[in-house]
Amino acid sequence: MIETDWIWGLIGGLMIGAAAAVYLLGNGRVMGASGIIGGLVDRSGLSTWAERVAFLAALVVVPALMLPLFSTEVSTNITPNLAVVVAAGLLVGVGTRLANGCTSGHGVCGISRFSLRGIVATVFYLLAGGIVMVLFRHLLGVI
Amino acid sequence: MQRIVIAAVSGGLFGAGLLVSGMTDTNKVQGWLDVFGAWDPTLAFVLGGAIMPMLLAWHLTTKRAASLVGEPFPAKPDPKLGHNLVIGSVLFGAGWGLAGLCPGPAIASLSWGGTGGITFILAMIGGMVIAQPVRAQIDRLAAA
Numbered sequence: 260m261i262e263t264d265w266i267w268g269l270i271g272g273l274m275i276g277a278a279a280a281v282y283l284l285g286n287g288r289v290m291g292a293s294g295i296i297g298g299l300v301d302r303s304g305l306s307t308w309a310e311r312v313a314f315l316a317a318l319v320v321v322p323a324l325m326l327p328l329f330s331t332e333v334s335t336n337i338t339p340n341l342a343v344v345v346a347a348g349l350l351v352g353v354g355t356r357l358a359n360g361c362t363s364g365h366g367v368c369g370i371s372r373f374s375l376r377g378i379v380a381t382v383f384y385l386l387a388g389g390i391v392m393v394l395f396r397h398l399l400g401v402i
Numbered sequence: 403m404q405r406i407v408i409a410a411v412s413g414g415l416f417g418a419g420l421l422v423s424g425m426t427d428t429n430k431v432q433g434w435l436d437v438f439g440a441w442d443p444t445l446a447f448v449l450g451g452a453i454m455p456m457l458l459a460w461h462l463t464t465k466r467a468a469s470l471v472g473e474p475f476p477a478k479p480d481p482k483l484g485h486n487l488v489i490g491s492v493l494f495g496a497g498w499g500l501a502g503l504c505p506g507p508a509i510a511s512l513s514w515g516g517t518g519g520i521t522f523i524l525a526m527i528g529g530m531v532i533a534q535p536v537r538a539q540i541d542r543l544a545a546a
Contacts, residue, residue, distance in 0.1 A: 264424055264430070264442075264444050265443065265444055265447045266447075267422055267423060267424060268423045268424060268444040268445070268446075268447035268448040268451065269423075269447040269448070269450070269451040270422055270423070270451070271418075271419045271420065271421070271422035271423020271424065271425065271448055271451070272419065272423055272447060272448035272449060272450060272451020272452040272453075272454075273419070273451040273452070273454065273455060274415055274416075274418055274419030274422060274423075275415075275416055275419035275420065275423065275448065275451070275452040276419075276451060276452035276453060276454055276455035276456045276459075277415055277419075277455045278411075278412045278413070278414075278415035278416035278419060279412070279416070279452065279455070279456050279459070280455045280456055280458070280459035281408060281411055281412040281415065282408070282409065282412040283456075283459050283460075283463065283469070283475070283476075284459055284462060284463070284466075284469055284470060285405075285408035285411075285412070285469060285470045285471065286405050286408050286409060286412075286469055286470070286471055286473060287468065287469030287471065287473030287474060287475050287476065288469075288473070288476065289476050290412060290416065292416075292504070292505040292506035292509065293504075293505040293530075296505055296509070296526075296527070296530070297530045297533075300527055300530040300531060301530060301531070301533070301534060307405075309405070309406050310405045310406050310408075310409035311409070313406045313407075313409040313410040313413065314409040314410065314412060314413035314416075315413060315509060316410070316413070317409075317410040317411070317412075317413035317414035317417065318413040318414070318416055318417040318506070318509050318510050319417070319509060319510065319512045319513060320414070320417075320513075321413070321414035321415075321417045321418050322417040322418060322420065322421040322426070322510045322511070322513070323512075323513035323514070325418060325421055326513075326514065333421070333426075333427075333514055334427070334514070335426055335427060335428055335503070335507075335511045335514070335515045335516075335518070335519055336427055336428050336429045336502075337428050337501060337502070337503065337515065337516075337518035337519060337522070338428070338501065338518065339518065341517075341518070341521055343500055343501065344501055344518050344521045344522050344525065345521060345522075345525045346497070346500060346525075347497040347498075347500035347501030347503065347522060347525070348497065348501070348503075348508075348521065348522040348523065348524065348525025348526040348528070348529060349497070349525045349526070349528060349529040349532075350493045350494065350496050350497025350500065350529065351494055351497035351498060351501075351503070351504060351505065351508075351522075351526050351529060352497075352525065352526040352527060352528060352529020352530040352531075352532075352533065353490070353493055353494075353529040353530070353532060353533045353536055354489075354490045354491065354492070354493030354494025354495070354496070354497060354529075355490065355494050355504075355505060355530075356490070356529070356530050356533030356534075356537075357486045357487075357489055357490025357493065357533055357536065357537055357540070358486065358487050358488075358489075358490025358491045358493075358494060359486075359487070359490070361494060361504050361505050361506070362498075362504045362505075362506065363416075363504075363505075363506050365491070366449060366452075367449065367452040367453060367456060368456060370449075370453055371452075371453045371456035371457050371459075371460055372456075372460045372478070374478065374479060375481050375483065376479055376480075376481070376483060376487055379483055379487060379488070379491075380487055380490075380491040381491075383487075383488055383491035383492050383495060384491045384492070384494050384495030384498060385435070385495060386492075386495065387491070387492040387493075387494070387495025387496045387498075387499065388435040388495040388496070388498045388499035389435050389436075389437055389499070390496075390499075391435070391495070391496050391499030391500055392432065392435045392436040392437070392438070392439070392499050393438060395499070395500065396432075396436060396439065397438060397439070402432070402499075402500060
């Protein structure tokens with residue numbers, strides 16, 4: 260049986276892919292969220308700061324404007340355990356910069372280019388995420 | 403100016419897609435990673451859907467000389483994998499699993515993510531700041 264969430268996932272996914280296509284065909288760049296932010300944080304992308312800021316501003320504002328369209332309350336359902344949140348944020352920040360990409364850059368843009376780096380990165384972050392669920396949810400029960 | 407408008411259109415569409423797909427909900431992301439729990443396959447539909455327009459886009463880059471603004475298309479990256487790609491992806495995946503957030507959805511949900519969302523983004527920026535010394539240390543150990 261096909262669930263409604265899966266159809267919305269597919270529709271949203273097509274929009275994400277279209278966004279990456281606009282960035283690639285328009286500006287000639289790979290749409291990677293961690294790279295767009297990271298280039299501002301470590302100043303390696305300061306020469307293209309304006310388009311990075313424009314991308315990030317629209318990334319915040321457009322979903323905010325869409326919230327009234329939802330009949331139920333939209334929530335991230337993030338864990339209230341701030342120690343876990345801080346640890347997760349640090350790992351995501353360090354990891355995406357070391358690997359030069361995250362789910363958008365390596366996953367969406369890399370796999371569609373049949374890039375070995377993108378495919379290998381995706382395999383490792385999926386495996387690591389799955390192992391974390393086993394350890395921290397099923398064995399330790401902290402998330 | 404054209405570059406900025408294109409970037410804003412892309413960022414806005416990305417954010418809308420993340421919200422519509424459910425990827426700003428940490429339960430859906432952790433549900434996908436939790437193979438031994440109540441497994442939620444939604445993320446596969448999202449990734450599959452996102453790859454389709456990009457297959458076409460990468461194909462179009464072979465037919466055109468340059469992007470709309472005249473910037474050349476990105477060269478295929480060095481196929482060499484390297485230890486940082488693997489170590490970084492493992493660290494990223496661990497953090498992704500712990501909170502159910504990756505960089506795009508974390509930013510997209512800034513307006514409704516509350517204290518937890520802002521804390522995640524600040525910690526992520528902190529992680530990006532320390533990434534350079536961490537990389538230098540790893541490279542030193544790898545060379546030894």
